[in-house]
Amino acid sequence: MSGEIRAVDSHTAGEPTRIVLDGGPSLGDGTLAERLAIFRSTHDAYRRAIITEPRGSDVLVGGLLCEPHDPSCQAGVIFFNNVGFLGMCGHGLIGLVETLRAEGKIDVGQIHIETPVGKVAATLHDDGDISVSNVESYRVAKDIEVHADAFGTVCGDVAYGGNWFFLTNTPQLNVARSEISNLTDMACAIRRAVNEAGYPDVDHIEIFGEPEGQADSRNFVLCPGLEYDRSPCGTGTSAKLACLAADGKLAPHQTWIQQGVLGTSFACEYSWADAEQTRIKPTIRGRAFITAETRLKLTADDPFCWGIQ
Numbered sequence: 001m002s003g004e005i006r007a008v009d010s011h012t013a014g015e016p017t018r019i020v021l022d023g024g025p026s027l028g029d030g031t032l033a034e035r036l037a038i039f040r041s042t043h044d045a046y047r048r049a050i051i052t053e054p055r056g057s058d059v060l061v062g063g064l065l066c067e068p069h070d071p072s073c074q075a076g077v078i079f080f081n082n083v084g085f086l087g088m089c090g091h092g093l094i095g096l097v098e099t100l101r102a103e104g105k106i107d108v109g110q111i112h113i114e115t116p117v118g119k120v121a122a123t124l125h126d127d128g129d130i131s132v133s134n135v136e137s138y139r140v141a142k143d144i145e146v147h148a149d150a151f152g153t154v155c156g157d158v159a160y161g162g163n164w165f166f167l168t169n170t171p172q173l174n175v176a177r178s179e180i181s182n183l184t185d186m187a188c189a190i191r192r193a194v195n196e197a198g199y200p201d202v203d204h205i206e207i208f209g210e211p212e213g214q215a216d217s218r219n220f221v222l223c224p225g226l227e228y229d230r231s232p233c234g235t236g237t238s239a240k241l242a243c244l245a246a247d248g249k250l251a252p253h254q255t256w257i258q259q260g261v262l263g264t265s266f267a268c269e270y271s272w273a274d275a276e277q278t279r280i281k282p283t284i285r286g287r288a289f290i291t292a293e294t295r296l297k298l299t300a301d302d303p304f305c306w307g308i309q
Contacts (some may be wrong), residue, residue: 013264014230048307057068088162090234137209159237187222215259232260
């Protein structure tokens with residue numbers, strides 16, 4: 001097979017996104033959840049071709065722009081990374097909106113986007129910022145203690161923010177660029193321990209430390225493919241807000257500044273999603289920048305046409 005995939009690359013607070021505009025696989029016109037199932041079972045080679053080497057890298061997150069099934073939405077998207085597919089991606093959604101703006105498809109204001117895990121609203125602001133009203137987020141377990149190999153006992157919460165997270169409460173660590181290797185090793189050990197403790201769906205680990213400047217918190221997030229999130233992580237911050245709300249430590253509509261390991265930040269707030277106050281609707285605000293317009297070539301006799309496996 002030979003072909004071409006047109007994509008736009010961007011970064012959100014340092015974390016890269018590649019949005020596929022043309023040339024992706026045909027997935028039909030079902031719901032985004034149904035199309036994701038087809039993508040995963042039948043066309044996974046496209047994910048590898050778009051994201052993995054030699055065209056991509058382990059840190060890159062991809063998004064396939066789709067026509068929405070939900071008539072109230074203006075676009076649909078399926079996110080994926082170096083090891084599989086994502087239910088939602090906060091930084092990726094901000095990157096998608098910036099891509100749509102750069103392509104002349106949207107203007108300042110709000111749009112709705114269909115994802116495999118639900119509809120999200122996004123607003124392009126006059127100043128270039130983009131805010132995302134994420135899917136409902138919630139905590140399922142508090143103060144879970146696990147033994148993370150040589151790193152000792154770690155205590156934290158399990159929460160959902162569009163993906164599943166374990167968020168550390170103790171110990172507080174030095175979350176800095178100089179510690180990325182150590183933080184990665186620790187996060188891998190924590191994930192193994194959390195999965196073995198009865199939470200097999202947890203594939204993101206969020207470690208917290210003291211912030212710099214005016215931020216409220218600083219995090220290090222390990223993604224499923226063992227790369228760290230260069231941004232403060234939109235779904236991870238949503239999970240953090242759910243924990244803060246459940247503990248009564250953050251009021252609705254109060255701003256929380258979440259800083260990432262690179263020092264970039266998201267401004268966040270939430271409202272309650274249910275009368276019982278068990279779930280929240282988080283809003284994440286940040287900025288994305290276009291870095292490239294790309295045409296990926298699929299050449300039949302290229303031994304790595306579908307990526308390096």
